Amino acid sequence: MIARIIIDLFLLLGCFFAFAGVVGLIRMPDSFTRMQSSTNIATLGVLWTVLGVAIYAFMNNNIAFGIKVILIGVFVVITSAISGHAILRGAYKHGIRPDNLVVDEYRRDNPDE
């Protein structure tokens, strides 16, 4: 019973973070802040849900399932970081700048790009 409550809690946490990420993605003012908010879904949202699911699987002696789920969680976290990095760089090179840009540190560090 306690395990079940823990699982539910994890699932709820995952839902909450994913929801927060989505709301951020919809409501944030410019592209870069939206991007920041989208990482919320991939990291916290996915991780909590995956943990909950994995605990449930291990409890039911479904070891293969649990390991696969954790693997998926790890992969999602890594790939989302990579794609986030790539798309951010792409956006910058494409000429999109944050709305209230004060200091362009990327430009300062990489003057030749």
Place this chain on the structure above:
Amino acid sequence: MILVNYIACIILIVLGFYVILTKKNILKIIIGMGLVDYGINLLIISIGFNPGGTAPIFTFSELRPESFFVDPVPQALTLTSIVIGACVTAMALSLVIKIKEKYGTLDADKVRRLNG
């Protein structure tokens, strides 16, 4: 559940045909062909679905005695259809690249040297 799927399939197919009929960009026409493919694949899988059935793959540990399978034949058909769709897309895209090199445009109104 299934009725929704059928309606969605028809809408997808109609959307795809709409793109093929009205859009003048050849690349967009190929995207429309992709939409038609999606619609038909979804239609086939929906036809094979049995409410309550599970995937037609036999594993020892996870199947309960009362479980039954959805129809596997449409799934095989859809696989073929997806493969063919991917091939059509690839071939059409390579043709598009060549046409762009030769004609300099992707406008369907201008790619019409053969007419009459």
Place this chain on the structure above:
Amino acid sequence: MQHYPILSIVTLFLGAFLTVIFGSKNETVRKFIALVASSISLILVLMLIKPVMIENNVIQYWMGNWRPIHDWAIGIGLEVDSLGLFFGIIAVVTIFLSIVFSFRYTEKDSETDKYYVLFLMLSGSVLGLVFTGDLFNMFVMIEIMTFAAVGLTAFRNYQEGALEAALKYLVLGSIGSSLVLAGTITIYSQVHTLNMAQISALLFNNLTPSTLFAFALLLAGYSLKAFVVPFHPAAPDAYMSAPSSISMAFSGMVNKAGVYAIIRLVYVLYHAMSFKSIQLLLIIIGTITMFVGVTMALAQNDFKRLLAFHSISQIGYVITAVGVSTALGLTAGLYHALNHTLFKGLLFLTAGAVFYATGTTDLNKLGGLAKKMPQTAAVFLIGAFSISGLPPFNGFVSKWLVYQATYQANLAPVTIVALLVSVMTLASFIKVAQSIFFGQMPKEFENVKEVPLSMRIPMWIMAILCVLTGIFPNFVTKYLISPAVSAALNVGKYIDIMMGNGYAEKILGKPVEIPAVDYVLAGYWNPVAWLVLFALLLLAVTIVAVAGGFNTASLPVDGDDSKYEVFFGGEANEYSHVKGNDLFWGLKYDLRHYFGFMHDAHSGIINDYALWAIFTTTIFIVYIFLLVP
């Protein structure tokens, strides 16, 4: 004997794959593999004639030995009945001759490795299509066929418009495939099997709205593959820009594959013998196909494009005759399909020879080649006489059967149209002969030589076959056509052999017997009736001519009106030499509204062609829902 069909298919595919591995560098190896593969499959298919055609067996072959269990077909089956074998023979003959022809014909092209691979795959898929007994396999094979055909259309991509033609073919073909797939799966949802024999048994007297809908979709899809008229506009482009050996294969196999699928669908699957409205639909689209094809052909200036439109027109004959749906009509249709393969293949080969020798197929640039290429000119004349239906050649026989069948079925207007189309065919071939082989020879063709031997041999074989099938129609009918007709009409036997004895009896009642057909080729000679027909024909021509005369709009083809003024013997100098374009300008001028409309309709825009296809499909669906039940 049991393994021959599958081996003949597999040989071609294996040949294609082996060509990739061993022939990517060496031209000779490629030719050798292609020749060996095509001759093996030719021999295998010809060896099936004795058991299937003469002894009237049906070869059944269940892949992986998955035979029907509890009267339910669960495996993929091959079946070879006489109908399938008839089209199979057509296909293998075309494949063999085309490959022999292309040895020298493609020598100026680069990348011939792809040519043989795609060609062998095209041939293998056509054989698979005609031999399979599974509805979904037909879709797969038709799809491989479309791929290979598209690839071959784009093969000469340095030519004007080859890529564009390939893209149009691909888009339209993909619409057709979608329709076929949707129809197949709709049938599956109703009967839960894909074996054609079982579908045929289960659909007998058991048509639901879903299966009717599937029929409309399948008919539209297969019509698109057979290029009947509202679906045709990709065909002339593709035929025109593909190499000639491929154009021959297109008109000999790809078109025929569509026709085969239509016959299989209408006769075997849906027992459309008993539906007057489906027959009427086929006759209507067939007649329109005939007429539009030939009139468009009259207005063309390119040899191969003209041939392509004739190909469409001849397919119209086949569809019309098939739609008549009597034993005589089916005989006429199949005979014409055979003849069409022979004479149209021959004509495409001559077009290829002309292209090989001169580098162009434009009618306005050619002329007087008969002196330089006498053998090509001779075989061209044989082909032209055949297609126009002059008596000793094969076209006469099958066209006569078509007239007879339509007339006997009380469809005199269709007979009139068929006659008119035949006349126009002759007219347009006079134009071709005049502007390519006779007439004035331009200066730049002084050094033209006759084409090499390996290109002349297939042409002569085709020509001899044209004459032979024209002289011995009874022989052809007895050994090739009438077994195929009886296979198409006697569905019960087919079901019985595929599904086990007694299955058809249980479902169909008793097997359908074919009435003995009286193949009196002397004809159905009723003088009064024919007199009335000719009077009607004259009346129609008069009406058309007079109606055209009142129009004052300018000819869309070229705006120079002074050309069409009446000259009383003193023509302006520039108009005195008759070019291919100008031979029938009087007719074209009289019918300028019709020709202008058709010219505008064939706009070359993909969206328009797709619109035609989808619109016609909608009409099919509405028609079938309104009239069939």
Place this chain on the structure above:
Amino acid sequence: MNSIVILNTLVIIGILISAFLTVKFDNLLSSIIALSITGSFVALEFMLLHAPDVAIAEAAVGAVLSPVIFIITLKKVKEGKEE
């Protein structure tokens, strides 16, 4: 069972909206993105209909392969121009 129906309906709505977006966008890149979203949704829908084989194929083709070749083609045909 009921909750599965709701899930199914939601996914179907997603398919339809993303297909509509595919049609609506005039910008080809956006259209391709919407097509790949449609692919993901369709893979999920295949999964809900218990067709895992097809779902893998659809995920591999619809969400990975076809966007990739589309984008490469787009890059090739739009030489020099922005978007």
Place this chain on the structure above:
Amino acid sequence: MSNNRKVKDVIVKTAADLFTPIALVLGFYIILHGHLSPGGGFQGGVLVASAVILIYLGYGYSEVSKRFNMEFIKKNEALGAILFTVFGLAGILYGSVFFTNVFVGIGNVGDLISSGTIMFMNDSVGYKVLTGVGFLILLMIGLLAPDNEN
């Protein structure tokens, strides 16, 4: 211009290093277990072939063109198709019909080697698809190559 384009893209390169083996393993798993779990020749083949995209993203066209020999890949694709046909023909050779499963009875149900020629046919399809789709992707990437060289 060409020097400027050599951006130090460490993160994507590391990701390519990390995920190429994973994609390969996953693809081969899906091909080999085609008769036991979802997937099969086509799906696994596409996954394996997508490793080409990964390498391209990480290292650029020059590396890809160095590592792969197009002619060789084309021949291997045909080899896969021939293998498939030969396994089909094995049915005829063993006295039955085309596509008959001949080596039945080896191994238990659920094992990797348990389904006779089905598994080998699956593998040859996988081989064909991975070479075929890989060839397609290489061709597509090759189209982009002149951009990178200028």
Place this chain on the structure above:
Amino acid sequence: MIEFVYVGIFYALLALMLLYRVLKGPSVVDRAVAADSIDILTVVALIVFSIFSNRSIYLDIALVLAILGFLGTVLIARYLEGRL
């Protein structure tokens, strides 16, 4: 366990909400980001659905999407960067 499917419904809803960003997104970047997020939400929904159906073989699809889903995004990014 029945609540898994509710979680799945919730994630599907979130994905639907993200479609609004795809529709509105002023630039292609926003659409790409939203597409990436939708991919991830799809992965989670697949996980949740497979544990609801109690078939571990269903997880392969989620694995495929998780590993290869980012390829498209990275490629779009490269395209925008102008050095594809």
